[in-house]
Amino acid sequence: MKNPEAQQDVSVSQGIRLMFYMMKPNETSFRTLEEVPDYVKKATPFFISLMLLELAVSWIRKGKPPGRVDDSLTSMSAGILSRLPRLFSRSIELTSYVYIWENYRLIGLPWDSPWTWYLTFLAVDFGYYWFHRMAHEVNIMWAGHQTHHSSEDYNLSTALRQSVFQVYTSWIFYSPLALFIPPSVYAVHLQFNLLYQFWIHTEVIGNLGPLELILNTPSHHRVHHGRNRYCIDKNYAGTLIIWDRIFGTFEAESEKVVYGLTHPINTFEPFKVQFHYLIYIWTTFWATPGFFNKFSVIFKGPGWSPGKPRLGLSEEIPEALSQVTLLLRVCFILLTLTSIGLLLDQRPKAALVETLRCLVFLTLWRFGHLKPFIPSLSLAFEIFFSICTAFWGVRSIKQLASGPWK
Numbered sequence: 001m002k003n004p005e006a007q008q009d010v011s012v013s014q015g016i017r018l019m020f021y022m023m024k025p026n027e028t029s030f031r032t033l034e035e036v037p038d039y040v041k042k043a044t045p046f047f048i049s050l051m052l053l054e055l056a057v058s059w060i061r062k063g064k065p066p067g068r069v070d071d072s073l074t075s076m077s078a079g080i081l082s083r084l085p086r087l088f089s090r091s092i093e094l095t096s097y098v099y100i101w102e103n104y105r106l107i108g109l110p111w112d113s114p115w116t117w118y119l120t121f122l123a124v125d126f127g128y129y130w131f132h133r134m135a136h137e138v139n140i141m142w143a144g145h146q147t148h149h150s151s152e153d154y155n156l157s158t159a160l161r162q163s164v165f166q167v168y169t170s171w172i173f174y175s176p177l178a179l180f181i182p183p184s185v186y187a188v189h190l191q192f193n194l195l196y197q198f199w200i201h202t203e204v205i206g207n208l209g210p211l212e213l214i215l216n217t218p219s220h221h222r223v224h225h226g227r228n229r230y231c232i233d234k235n236y237a238g239t240l241i242i243w244d245r246i247f248g249t250f251e252a253e254s255e256k257v258v259y260g261l262t263h264p265i266n267t268f269e270p271f272k273v274q275f276h277y278l279i280y281i282w283t284t285f286w287a288t289p290g291f292f293n294k295f296s297v298i299f300k301g302p303g304w305s306p307g308k309p310r311l312g313l314s315e316e317i318p319e320a321l322s323q324v325t326l327l328l329r330v331c332f333i334l335l336t337l338t339s340i341g342l343l344l345d346q347r348p349k350a351a352l353v354e355t356l357r358c359l360v361f362l363t364l365w366r367f368g369h370l371k372p373f374i375p376s377l378s379l380a381f382e383i384f385f386s387i388c389t390a391f392w393g394v395r396s397i398k399q400l401a402s403g404p405w406k
């Protein structure tokens with residue numbers, strides 16, 4: 001029997017709830033896969049409305065749009081491109097799932113039980129966490145997923161920047177669910193999980209207090225999109241952030257996030273956005289000597305090369321400088337050059353300026369705006385600059401005591 005409360009059409013209030021995973025089991029349980037609505041398609045007007053709302057809020061608050069037009073158009077074209085294969089056939093995520101369900105299922109949970117609904121919510125989200133984590137840790141999977149990370153702006157349009165061939169690997173992570181969860185229930189949650197991830201791609205929402213403990217939020221997902229070192233390989237969650245907290249990949253938002261790939265692609269060409277990394281893997285594969293190394297090029301992390309650990313070396317990730325850090329570094333360089341000039345001139349106030357420079361150095365160092373070239377020499381550097389501060393400090397005091405400056 002059909003579920004009388006489940007509807008094919010989506011009302012406005014349902015549409016809004018749809019974007020936040022606030023649907024109830026009884027209104028979204030279906031007996032067959034064919035009855036399951038194309039929620040993602042039905043959400044299109046809500047994608048557009050929320051993007052316009054974000055634009056308005058950003059204009060009012062900051063006096064500027066939340067991103068660039070060219071970047072947003074590239075994201076939207078990636079979104080459209082990624083949906084095109086579905087015009088011709090059911091997605092591989094569903095085809096493979098139905099095949100396993102029909103041939104290998106162990107038990108069939110009841111499609112109309114709220115328990116099945118909630119269990120599937122957790123199971124799909126858990127599957128998403130591992131798929132997403134592997135999409136960052138396995139080079140050939142990253143070739144698909146990197147598309148989503150190639151935007152250097154962070155706004156709702158970024159959510160639409162989807163890969164064309166990511167689904168060819170993601171289905172593997174959901175296939176164990178086909179041993180006991182009916183395809184119709186899985187198809188509903190697969191869409192809800194994707195739709196939930198739309199609203200978290202924004203800078204207009206700050207910290208959400210206690211919700212940050214359980215849910216994946218804009219703040220958590222901003223970290224995921226960052227190329228600052230503290231952001232790399234963190235916060236893989238889809239809906240619940242608990243998976244990152246459990247498996248040790250959680251990182252809270254701290255210093256300002258700089259978005260995009262560690263090696264920016266600098267292009268708006270839709271096919272390059274989708275496929276450039278596959279070409280990169282292909283050339284690296286042939287340029288790397290040895291069978292096992294070639295194998296590793298495909299299956300180890302994007303940062304791997306012969307002789308390095310599986311996920312590469314974190315110190316090799318290029319620094320993403322925040323505007324503040326950049327400005328402070330420029331000021332420090334100017335102060336250094338001034339100080340050198342004064343010392344060469346043997347001016348009396350050189351000692352005082354050099355003391356000041358050493359103090360500024362130590363402060364910037366402490367707050368992470370300056371970093372050593374060789375990390376293991378960090379402490380030695382700090383001691384050396386403390387001695388310099390003391391040395392020049394004493395000279396400044398002597399200078400001050402000995403008479404007026406010229």
Ligand SMILES: [Zn+2]
Nearest residue numbers: 132145149224
């Ligand atoms: Zn990602």
Ligand SMILES: [Zn+2]
Nearest residue numbers: 148159201221
């Ligand atoms: Zn994202």
